[in-house]
Amino acid sequence: MRMRWTAVSTLVAALAVAWAASIQGQAPAAPPAARQAPAAPRPAAAPAARPAAGARTDDGRPNLNGIWQAVNTANWDIEAHQAEAGPHNDIMGAWGSQPAGMGIVEGGTIPYKPEALKKKQDNFKNRMLVKVSNDPHRFDTGDTELQCFRPGVPRANYMPFPFQIFQNRDQILMVYEYKGSMRTIFMDKHQDAPVDSWMGWSNGRWEGDTLVVDVTGFNGHQWLDRAGNFLSDTAHVVERWTPRGRDHMMYEAMIEDPAVFTRPWKISFPVYRRLEPNIQLLEFNCVPFVEEMMYTPLGLYNPPNRSSR
Amino acid sequence: MRMRTRILWVTTALTGATVVVALSMAVLVAQAPAGGKKALPQTATSTDAAIKASEDAFKKSLELKNYTVPKKPWGEPDLSGVWLTATYTRLQRPEELGDKEFFTEAEAIAEYKKAAESDAEVDPRTVHYDWKEYAMDAWQGGATPNLRTSLIVDPKNGRLPPLTPEAQQRRAAAAAAAKQQDPMLGIRTFGNLYTRCVLGLGALPLVRGGMPGADSAAAAAGVTAEAFFFQSPGYVTIVMQSNNDVRIIPTDNRAHAPSQVRQWLGDSRGHWEGNTLVVETTNFNDPKPAAHFLGSTDSLSIVERFTRVGPNTMRYQYTVTDPRTWTRPWSVDATMPRIDPSMIYEFACHEQNYGLINVVTGTQIRFREGTRDLRGNGAPE
Numbered sequence: 302m303r304m305r306w307t308a309v310s311t312l313v314a315a316l317a318v319a320w321a322a323s324i325q326g327q328a329p330a331a332p333p334a335a336r337q338a339p340a341a342p343r344p345a346a347a348p349a350a351r352p353a354a355g356a357r358t359d360d361g362r363p364n365l366n367g368i369w370q371a372v373n374t375a376n377w378d379i380e381a382h383q384a385e386a387g388p389h390n391d392i393m394g395a396w397g398s399q400p401a402g403m404g405i406v407e408g409g410t411i412p413y414k415p416e417a418l419k420k421k422q423d424n425f426k427n428r429m430l431v432k433v434s435n436d437p438h439r440f441d442t443g444d445t446e447l448q449c450f451r452p453g454v455p456r457a458n459y460m461p462f463p464f465q466i467f468q469n470r471d472q473i474l475m476v477y478e479y480k481g482s483m484r485t486i487f488m489d490k491h492q493d494a495p496v497d498s499w500m501g502w503s504n505g506r507w508e509g510d511t512l513v514v515d516v517t518g519f520n521g522h523q524w525l526d527r528a529g530n531f532l533s534d535t536a537h538v539v540e541r542w543t544p545r546g547r548d549h550m551m552y553e554a555m556i557e558d559p560a561v562f563t564r565p566w567k568i569s570f571p572v573y574r575r576l577e578p579n580i581q582l583l584e585f586n587c588v589p590f591v592e593e594m595m596y597t598p599l600g601l602y603n604p605p606n607r608s609s610r
Numbered sequence: 611m612r613m614r615t616r617i618l619w620v621t622t623a624l625t626g627a628t629v630v631v632a633l634s635m636a637v638l639v640a641q642a643p644a645g646g647k648k649a650l651p652q653t654a655t656s657t658d659a660a661i662k663a664s665e666d667a668f669k670k671s672l673e674l675k676n677y678t679v680p681k682k683p684w685g686e687p688d689l690s691g692v693w694l695t696a697t698y699t700r701l702q703r704p705e706e707l708g709d710k711e712f713f714t715e716a717e718a719i720a721e722y723k724k725a726a727e728s729d730a731e732v733d734p735r736t737v738h739y740d741w742k743e744y745a746m747d748a749w750q751g752g753a754t755p756n757l758r759t760s761l762i763v764d765p766k767n768g769r770l771p772p773l774t775p776e777a778q779q780r781r782a783a784a785a786a787a788a789k790q791q792d793p794m795l796g797i798r799t800f801g802n803l804y805t806r807c808v809l810g811l812g813a814l815p816l817v818r819g820g821m822p823g824a825d826s827a828a829a830a831a832g833v834t835a836e837a838f839f840f841q842s843p844g845y846v847t848i849v850m851q852s853n854n855d856v857r858i859i860p861t862d863n864r865a866h867a868p869s870q871v872r873q874w875l876g877d878s879r880g881h882w883e884g885n886t887l888v889v890e891t892t893n894f895n896d897p898k899p900a901a902h903f904l905g906s907t908d909s910l911s912i913v914e915r916f917t918r919v920g921p922n923t924m925r926y927q928y929t930v931t932d933p934r935t936w937t938r939p940w941s942v943d944a945t946m947p948r949i950d951p952s953m954i955y956e957f958a959c960h961e962q963n964y965g966l967i968n969v970v971t972g973t974q975i976r977f978r979e980g981t982r983d984l985r986g987n988g989a990p991e
Contacts, residue, residue, distance in 0.1 A: 359843075366843060435967045451961060470683075485953060485954075496956075499956060500956055513904070578682055586874055588808045589808055593808070601967065601970045602798050
């Protein structure tokens with residue numbers, strides 16, 4: 302295994318020259334001994350000690366380390382959609398309204414099976430349904446985002462929050478500002494998902510300069526957006542992250558879910574590096590933000606009125 | 611590998627009564643071992659075997675001198691892996707030990723053995739779950755003996771420094787409010803950040819000290835006490851198994867976030883001093899009605915020092931400063947053993963926090979019972 306990786310790395314390192322020169326147009330690929338040196342300097346505000354976002358990692362892979370964000374409105378609806386007033390525009394006005402968007406679904410339409418399309422439409426009607434119970438029926442409710450549940454994959458990648466990629470040879474860690482959700486992408490030891498989860502189980506590999514991530518092991522509660530698009534627990538997502546330059550990459554996800562769709566289908570959009578010199582992932586720990594909404598109906602949020610008994 | 615269980619452990623002092631009710635609830639979780647056909651190692655089920663293994667690891671770690679820490683390809687010392695934060699060593703030195711800072715090797719092993727055996731015991735009167743069954747006792751997970759008699763090394767007596775007058779008042783006011791307002795009656799006034807799934811156990815500081823003999827594994831040493839250190843150029847990122855709390859630590863010593871940006875886990879900044887990662891954390895939020903570590907406030911700051919002193923041993927020192935809580939800073943010197951596998955699992959706590967409903971509902975019922983009892987008018991509902 303190791304030997305194969307070494308061979309691949311050598312090949313990739315050799316290709317690095319062409320890639321760095323042709324695509325980056327800067328920071329000519331360093332010889333192996335000098336790869337640790339910072340590449341082209343970042344904007345002046347970045348302190349010299351900060352590792353530069355060089356084109357390549359020490360093992361010759363595209364360097365995806367950094368803070369990234371999609372700039373689109375797919376979190377409202379991954380299909381094309383017009384601007385709409387929000388569900389509570391009586392108090393939320395323009396704050397709570399939905400921006401329009403061209404969608405990220407290739408071909409425009411999600412190939413739902415008829416019964417699944419019905420469920421998607423029901424989901425939309427019930428998108429703000431919150432009905433907390435202490436049994437699995439708590440998941441027969443509205444959008445997971447509303448209740449501060451983990452977003453799953455691919456949704457985490459196009460929520461309107463930044464996310465950070467930490468990369469080393471064996472594993473890639475992705476941390477999402479929304480809820481501080483995280484996933485580990487195993488580059489070294491692939492295995493079947495040992496257990497179902499919200500974020501799925503990610504096995505990754507490099508195909509040239511594309512990071513390909515095979516994601517399975519979903520728990521079946523994932524919503525793809527606020528419009529009620531959804532995946533089941535048989536979903537299989539194959540992501541492709543392809544750098545197009547130092548500061549942006551194309552994201553694609555092939556989605557296969559025989560319980561829900563008639564055929565595999567694809568989403569794609571660019572993600573951009575956040576270039577602010579002081580950018581950092583901050584906490585969006587939304588649990589305290591949803592407790593009133595979730596637990597008031599059960600009489601658990603505030604102390605109940607004792608005199609009413 | 612281990613089964614993991616979300617533990618909700620609540621101690622509630624009921625109004626007007628000295629009754630203490632401990633509700634232990636385990637909700638879900640179920641992390642089946644990968645390829646789960648393998649039998650559990652003997653250390654997971656046999657106290658004797660586990661104690662022997664811990665002793666061996668302990669002795670091995672004592673033998674290691676002048677360990678040369680491996681470097682990451684980009685030149686930084688390699689701290690990566692999963693480090694266990696569970697320990698039976700108390701935060702504060704038992705008063706009967708006076709100024710005795712260290713055990714002998716034999717005493718340390720005897721202390722560990724005593725703590726592990728007591729942890730492994732099950733009191734049928736109090737047990738709701740036998741933690742052993744989930745392989746969650748610390749002796750099953752790799753906790754090791756310790757020469758130190760307490761985690762605290764400064765002050766010299768191994769004890770927390772005196773509280774400030776403000777902190778004493780805060781504590782008294784909280785106790786009085788607890789009597790008047792029945793603060794455990796609603797989630798909002800509940801105050802237990804762990805049960806609410808706001809925070810996991812022990813993300814900062816990582817090693818907090820055990821209470822050997824306590825009837826909860828969480829209190830005895832620590833549960834889901836794995837800290838996953840992920841290293842990439844310019845960052846050390848710590849992902850806790852408990853609640854998957856994430857701390858992103860840039861190691862370029864950049865300036866802290868503006869003081870208006872307050873966070874549950876503060877704002878961490880790191881730099882390397884030789885082979886030691888030094889991390890300063892400030893900008894803690896005001897978590898009322900809960901509090902930060904040991905009742906501290908948003909004035910808290912913590913400086914941590916991580917030094918890998920052996921292939922499987924991380925020295926972990928930290929200094930706690932909160933001028934609104936303690937009359938002087940205090941410091942800890944601990945170690946964390948490295949354990950396999952080098953990964954953590956998803957810990958979706960809030961998503962399936964069935965326990966919170968049960969705990970708060972149960973507490974409400976107990977409260978009503980308690981009230982009725984106090985008025986002497988009837989049996990529990």
